[in-house]
Amino acid sequence: MNNEIDQELKKIQEKLKPPSIAIIGRTGAGKSSLIKAIFGLDDDEIAVDVGLPVTKSYRKYPNPYNPDIPIILYDSPGYEVSKTDDFLEDTLKFLGEKSLYNTPSVDDCIHLVWYLIHAGLSRIEYFDKQVIETALSLKIPIIIVLSQCDIAKPKELSELKKKLSYILADIEQRANTQLKIMEVSADPIPGKTVSGLKELTKASIKAIPESYSEAFIRAQTVNVKLKRRVAYSLVATAAGVCFGSAFVPIPGSTPISIIGTQPTLLASLAKIYNLDRLLDKGVATVTLGINALVAIAGTTILDVATTIFSAIFPPLFIPGESITGIVAASYILIIGLAYTSTLEAVSINYLNSNMNREEVTTFFKRRFAYELKRYQKEVQQKSDMKMMKEFIESLKRGDYNPQD
Numbered sequence: 001m002n003n004e005i006d007q008e009l010k011k012i013q014e015k016l017k018p019p020s021i022a023i024i025g026r027t028g029a030g031k032s033s034l035i036k037a038i039f040g041l042d043d044d045e046i047a048v049d050v051g052l053p054v055t056k057s058y059r060k061y062p063n064p065y066n067p068d069i070p071i072i073l074y075d076s077p078g079y080e081v082s083k084t085d086d087f088l089e090d091t092l093k094f095l096g097e098k099s100l101y102n103t104p105s106v107d108d109c110i111h112l113v114w115y116l117i118h119a120g121l122s123r124i125e126y127f128d129k130q131v132i133e134t135a136l137s138l139k140i141p142i143i144i145v146l147s148q149c150d151i152a153k154p155k156e157l158s159e160l161k162k163k164l165s166y167i168l169a170d171i172e173q174r175a176n177t178q179l180k181i182m183e184v185s186a187d188p189i190p191g192k193t194v195s196g197l198k199e200l201t202k203a204s205i206k207a208i209p210e211s212y213s214e215a216f217i218r219a220q221t222v223n224v225k226l227k228r229r230v231a232y233s234l235v236a237t238a239a240g241v242c243f244g245s246a247f248v249p250i251p252g253s254t255p256i257s258i259i260g261t262q263p264t265l266l267a268s269l270a271k272i273y274n275l276d277r278l279l280d281k282g283v284a285t286v287t288l289g290i291n292a293l294v295a296i297a298g299t300t301i302l303d304v305a306t307t308i309f310s311a312i313f314p315p316l317f318i319p320g321e322s323i324t325g326i327v328a329a330s331y332i333l334i335i336g337l338a339y340t341s342t343l344e345a346v347s348i349n350y351l352n353s354n355m356n357r358e359e360v361t362t363f364f365k366r367r368f369a370y371e372l373k374r375y376q377k378e379v380q381q382k383s384d385m386k387m388m389k390e391f392i393e394s395l396k397r398g399d400y401n402p403q404d
C-alpha cells in the first residue's frame with residue numbers, strides 16, 4: 001500500500017509542467033532582484049555564467065534545469081546601455097522564436113512576460129512600446145511591472161502610470177485587451193518595505209495556462225498560503241490510494257501496511273514549501289534539511305500515535321488485522337494535513353526570522369504535535385464512507401479551508 005502511495009506521488013511530480021517566464025527590461029531595472037525575491041533564489045543561482053545562453057542577450061535559468069525549482073526563467077543580465085538597438089532587435093527575435101507559433105509544443109514557449117519599467121527613473125523608453133506590442137501580437141501574456149516603486153515619489157508614480165496608459169491605449173485597443181500594470185518593490189532601500197510580490201504572484205498564476213499553475217505555485221516563495229491547495233491535493237491523492245475506483249476500501253490495507261511515518265508524503269509536502277532549499281539557506285552555520293524534518297516528524301508521530309490510533313481505529317483493533325480503507329485514509333489525512341499546517345507555520349514564522357536550528361526544531365515538534373491532535377479530531381468526524389469521500393474530494397478541488 002505504501003508503495004502505491006509513493007508511486008502516485010511520484011506520478012504527480014513527473015506530471016508537473018514548469019511554466020516559462022521571460023523577464024524583460026533595461027539593465028538595472030531590477031530583474032534579478034525580482035527573480036530572487038519571488039523564487040527565493042540567490043545570486044549564485046542566477047549569476048550570468050550559470051545561465052544557459054539562448055540568444056545574444058537572453059539566458060535560461062536555472063541551469064542545469066533543477067526539478068526542485070519547477071520554473072524556467074529567461075533573463076537578460078546586464079546588456080550594455082550603449083547597445084540598446086541591438087538589445088531591442090535581440091528581444092524581438094527572442095520573443096518570436098519563443099512564441100507558440102515557432103516552438104514545437106506549448107511546453108517550450110514563453111507563457112508570460114514580466115516587462116519591467118524602473119519606476120524610480122520615471123522614463124518610458126522608445127522600445128518599451130515596441131516590445132509590449134510584439135509580445136501581444138504573438139499572443140504572449142504580459143504583465144507590466146513598475147519596479148523599485150519604493151524610491152519613486154507618489155506623484156511621479158501616478159504620472160508614470162498616466163503616461164503609460166496613454167502610450168499603451170492604442171495597443172490595448174488593437175489587441176482588445178487591458179494590460180495589467182503592477183507596482184513592486186523587490187529590494188527596497190532601508191526603511192521601505194517589500195511590496196507587490198504577492199499580488200504579482202497571483203496575477204501571474206492567473207495569466208499563465210492553468211496546467212502550469214501548480215508548478216508556479218510550488219516555485220514561488222512569497223505567497224505561502226497559495227501552496228495549501230497543492231499540498232491538500234497531494235494528501236488527498238495519498239489518502240485516496242486506500243480506496244478503489246468505486247471508492248470501496250482496497251482489501252489488504254492493513255494497519256501494518258499503512259502505519260509508518262509516510263516519509264515520501266512528508267518529503268513531497270516539504271518540497272511544495274521549498275523547505276528543501278530554503279531551510280539550508282536560512283540557517284547560516286548548520287543545515288536542517290528535509291530528511292532531518294521527516295525524522296523529527298516521525299518521532300512526533302510515534303509520541304502521539306497512541307492517541308491517534310485509539311481515536312481512529314475501532315476499539316477492538318488488533319494490529320495486523322484487516323482494517324477498512326477509511327481507517328487507513330484517516331491516518332494518512334491526519335498526518336498529511338497536520339504536516340502541511342506545520343510546514344506553513346514554519347515557512348511563515350521561521351524563514352523570515354533568525355531562529356537557529358534548535359529553535360526551529362522545537363517550534364516544529366511542538367506545532368506538529370498540536371496539529372496532529374487538531375486534525376485527529378477533525379478527521380475522526382468523517383466516520384462514514386460518504387463523508388470521507390466528500391472530504392477527500394473537497395481537498396482535491398481546493399474547497400477545504402481550515403482556520404489558522
Ligand SMILES: Nc1nc2c(ncn2[C@@H]2O[C@H](COP(=O)(O)OP(=O)(O)OP(=O)(O)O)[C@@H](O)[C@H]2O)c(=O)[nH]1
Binds near residue numbers: 030031032034186
Ligand atoms: N530601491 C530599490 N532598489 C532596487 C529594487 N530592486 C532592485 N534594486 C536595486 O537596483 C539595482 C539593480 O538591480 P538588479 O536586480 O541587478 O537589476 P537587473 O535588471 O537585473 O540589471 P541587469 O542584470 O544589469 O540587467 C541593484 O542595486 C538593486 O539592489 C527595489 O525594489 N528598490
Ligand SMILES: [Mg+2]
Binds near residue numbers: 076077
Ligand atoms: Mg540582472
